Amino acid sequence: MRDGNGWTSAGLLSRRGFLGTAAAGALVTAGGLWLPRAAHAQEAKKGGTLRLGMEGGTSTDSFNPMTLSDEVPISLCYAVMNGLIEFDGAGQPQPELIESWEVAPGAKVWTFNIRQGVTFSNGKTLDAQDVIYSINLHRGETVSQLKGNLEPITDIKKITDTQIEITLSQGNADFVALLGDYHLLVVPDGHTDWANPIGTGAYVVESFEPGVRAVFKNRGDYWKPGRGNFDTVEIRYIADAVARTSALQSGQIDGANRLDPRTVDFLMQAPNLHIVRGEGTGLRYVFCARVSDDPYTNKNAVLALKYGIDRQKIIDNVLNGYATIGNDHTVAPSNPFFNADLPQRAYDPDKAAFHLKEAGLTGSEFRLTVSEGAWVTSPDCAQIFQQSLEPAGIKLELNKVPADGYWSNVWRVDPFCAVIWGARMTADESLTVSYSTASPMNDSNWKNETFDKLLAEARVELDQAKRKEMYATCQQLVSDEAGHIVFAINDTLDGYATTVMGVDKHPRFGMCDLRVAEKAWFA
Numbered sequence: 260m261r262d263g264n265g266w267t268s269a270g271l272l273s274r275r276g277f278l279g280t281a282a283a284g285a286l287v288t289a290g291g292l293w294l295p296r297a298a299h300a301q302e303a304k305k306g307g308t309l310r311l312g313m314e315g316g317t318s319t320d321s322f323n324p325m326t327l328s329d330e331v332p333i334s335l336c337y338a339v340m341n342g343l344i345e346f347d348g349a350g351q352p353q354p355e356l357i358e359s360w361e362v363a364p365g366a367k368v369w370t371f372n373i374r375q376g377v378t379f380s381n382g383k384t385l386d387a388q389d390v391i392y393s394i395n396l397h398r399g400e401t402v403s404q405l406k407g408n409l410e411p412i413t414d415i416k417k418i419t420d421t422q423i424e425i426t427l428s429q430g431n432a433d434f435v436a437l438l439g440d441y442h443l444l445v446v447p448d449g450h451t452d453w454a455n456p457i458g459t460g461a462y463v464v465e466s467f468e469p470g471v472r473a474v475f476k477n478r479g480d481y482w483k484p485g486r487g488n489f490d491t492v493e494i495r496y497i498a499d500a501v502a503r504t505s506a507l508q509s510g511q512i513d514g515a516n517r518l519d520p521r522t523v524d525f526l527m528q529a530p531n532l533h534i535v536r537g538e539g540t541g542l543r544y545v546f547c548a549r550v551s552d553d554p555y556t557n558k559n560a561v562l563a564l565k566y567g568i569d570r571q572k573i574i575d576n577v578l579n580g581y582a583t584i585g586n587d588h589t590v591a592p593s594n595p596f597f598n599a600d601l602p603q604r605a606y607d608p609d610k611a612a613f614h615l616k617e618a619g620l621t622g623s624e625f626r627l628t629v630s631e632g633a634w635v636t637s638p639d640c641a642q643i644f645q646q647s648l649e650p651a652g653i654k655l656e657l658n659k660v661p662a663d664g665y666w667s668n669v670w671r672v673d674p675f676c677a678v679i680w681g682a683r684m685t686a687d688e689s690l691t692v693s694y695s696t697a698s699p700m701n702d703s704n705w706k707n708e709t710f711d712k713l714l715a716e717a718r719v720e721l722d723q724a725k726r727k728e729m730y731a732t733c734q735q736l737v738s739d740e741a742g743h744i745v746f747a748i749n750d751t752l753d754g755y756a757t758t759v760m761g762v763d764k765h766p767r768f769g770m771c772d773l774r775v776a777e778k779a780w781f782a
Contacts, residue, residue, distance in 0.1 A: 303485040303761060307781040311770075312497040312512040314635060317663050318470030322456035324444040325396055325403035328666050329679075330516060331496060333441050334773045335467075338475045338492060339380070340446065340458030343371075343390065344439035345774075350593075350684050350766040352436045356385065356445050356459065366430035366719065373421045377482050380463045383447050387417045392448040394425075405442040407698030408691055430719040433685045440688070441773070461487025461777050470496050470663065475776070488761075488780035498662050500635045507532065507754050514759055514779075516770050517635065518752040520581035526754055537751035537764035539583035539592055543680040544634060544749060546627060546644065548742035551704035552674035554625075559618035561742055564625070565604055567611035569647035570746040577639045578749060585745035587738040589680050589693045590730070592748070593766065596686035598731035601738060611651035624654040626675060632665030633677040640746075641677065671702050678702060680745075682767045686730045687718055694737050703742030710736045758782045 316331025324340070327333050345355040358374040377385040394415060397403035414426040427434065447457055456464060459482070462475035473494045481487035495512065497503040500519040507515045508529065518526060518534070527534050548555040548564065555561055565587055574582045583592060586604055590597050615621055629641045638659050645655045660669060669676050683689035692698050695714060696706045710733055717729035737743070751769035755762055761779040765772040771779065 301760065303488050303780045304782070305488050305780070306490055308491040308493060309489045309514070309759070309776060309779065309781075310493045310495065310512045311775070312495045312503045312506050312515045313770075314498050314500070314503065314517045316470065316496050316498075317632065317666065319664060319667050320469045321453045322464075322467075323453040324393075324442050324446075325401060325405075327442055328404070328670075330768065330770070330773055331494065333768070334494060334770065334776065335473055336444055336456070336458075337441075337460065337774050338462045338473075338494075338776045339456045339460045339464060340444040341377075341460055342439060342441070343394075343443050343445065344435060346436075346439050346684055346765070346767055346772060348763060348765060352439050352684070355439075356390065357438065360435060362434075366432045366434065367427045369425045369427075369434060370418070371423050371425065373423070374482075375421055377459050379447050379457050379459055380478055381447065381457050383457075385445070385459055386420045387423045388420075388448045389445060391415050391417060391423060392450075393445040394443065396446075397442060403442060404700045405440055405692075407695055407700070408437060408440065408688065410697050429715060431687070432721070433687045433718065436685045437688055439684065462492060465491075472496060483777075486777050489776065492776040494776075498631060498635070504754075507756075510756065514753065514755045514762075514770070514775060516751075516753050518754050519635065520579040520750070520752060521577075523579070523581065523752050523754075531757055533755045533757050533759070533762070535751070535753045535755065535762055535764050535769070536581070537766070537769065539748050539750060540682060540764060540766050541582075541749040541751040541769065542634065543585060543589050543682075543745050544582075544637070544640065544747045545585075545678045545680055546641070546744040546746070547676060547678045547703050548744070549671075549674045549702070549704050550740075550742040554618065554620055554623065555674060555742055557618040557620070558740060559614040560620055561744075562739075563611045563614035563618065563620075563651070563653060564648075565744050566607045566614065567648040567651045567653055568644050568744060568746050569606040571606070572647065573640050573643045574747055576643060577636050578747060581750040581752060582747040583750075585747050587741070587743055587745045588690075588734045589683070589743070589745060590686050590689045590734055591682055591766070594686050594689070596727050596730040598734040600731065601735055604738070606647060608647075608650040611648065611653060615651065615653055621652065622654075624656055626656045626658055628658045628660055628669055628673040628676040630660045630662050630665045630669065630677065632660075632662030632669075634679050634749075637677040644746075684767060686733075687714070690714055690730070690733050690737070693743070694733075694741055705737075705741040707736060707740065755779075 313331050315329040320332040342355050343357045344352045357371045359372045361370040397405040411427045413428050461481040465474040465476045467473045475492040503515045506512045629637045720726040753769045
């Protein structure tokens with residue numbers, strides 16, 4: 260429930276209420292995310308070894324927060340490190356290492372209070388300089404994929420050991436949510452040894468073999484009540500869906516992500532398993548055409564491919580109905596700024612053939628690179644794509660490559676390839692990361708000055724109706740012009756032994772927003 264001022268019944272500021280207070284200046288002190296143990300509905304128990312089998316990692320994984328690109332390395336980092344902001348089950352930003360904040364009128368100047376009494380695994384006490392350093396890892400000369408999102412920051416300065424001030428080039432009412440990006444993890448000032456990560460998380464690394472397994476030991480006395488409950492956490496890389504499912508069924512592991520939608524109905528009947536499904540909250544399945552490379556520089560060539568994909572057939576036959584149809588942009592249908600009036604692009608071979616002819620490419624053949632390293636069913640999705648293009652007279656060659664190294668060897672290298680995009684909690688972040696000119700993660704290389712200008716204006720627009728119109732236009736531009744063929748948003752499908760407690764769906768990622776090692780416990 261929300262009162263007339265925009266405050267929720269839990270005492271946290273809703274997004275609508277926050278936009279109003281951002282205009283006038285506000286102090287936000289939302290420190291109630293981690294309740295005293297007596298307040299938990301179910302008492303978390305300590306002990307045991309949690310064994311997870313996961314898809315979404317490679318032999319090139321590391322604990323470098325600047326280069327995180329898939330679910331296994333993000334999970335590894337969350338076991339060891341904390342972020343500035345955490346998102347709750349409703350997708351709302353909550354305090355983590357930032358305890359509270361104040362925003363000046365216009366939402367350009369933000370003051371953040373750093374949580375006190377938190378120590379790193381090396382014994383150092385968290386302070387403002389650590390937070391400044393951790394943010395600056397993603398600014399300036401950096402390999403960080405978050406660089407584009409943080410471009411509006413013009414200055415970060417230390418006020419006291421527990422307080423910092425951030426100034427933006429222009430106001431952004433969603434700036435706090437941006438600080439919840441999974442790349443923004445906090446390490447000690449000057450830390451660069453990513454083979455030996457230091458964080459404020461519940462665990463420390465005992466052993467790590469990229470592409471094989473990672474083992475973590477509990478630090479003891481974790482600062483979040485009711486969290487960090489296991490003595491040991493083991494994350495095993497199990498890319499093969501059949502092997503991952505078999506390990507879960509036989510009790511070799513206690514939890515698995517990205518269950519195969521073609522077999523999940525069977526698993527739901529198993530008395531020893533608990534399946535957690537997040538409908539339409541999962542990964543965006545994308546065939547990405549880089550519009551800076553021929554023939555994709557021709558808008559009609561990309562439109563031919565967008566009209567030539569039978570999205571519903573892929574959802575029905577490959578994803579077993581466990582997905583929401585996509586409309587060629589990454590904003591979630593559940594987002595309040597989602598453009599529900601944008602007509603769903605339907606399968607239309609005649610329109611596909613028309614656009615191919617307009618592009619002057621009749622008789623040409625396209626080449627799509629796919630791999631189970633992108634997502635496990637991407638080769639199967641691509642086969643249906645290939646078949647659905649045939650009535651339009653469009654030829655598609657499928658280039659299947661090994662899973663290992665896919666994100667370093669293929670993504671942003673091949674001009675047409677399968678990619679996944681995780682959820683972002685705001686429309687601004689989703690559109691900025693995926694499509695803005697400044698973003699290094701803009702993998703279709705689409706650049707549009709009108710889009711960039713409109714996106715910047717929407718960040719500071721406090722009239723919600725006008726803001727919704729702006730974001731709607733942004734989504735229209737992306738859907739019509741960018742190189743993303745976003746054909747489906749999958750349901751997150753995680754499986755756990757019934758002894759694993761404290762697990763639930765999350766609007767950003769599966770496995771409790773990839774924090775299951777921190778959040779769960781054994782019955």
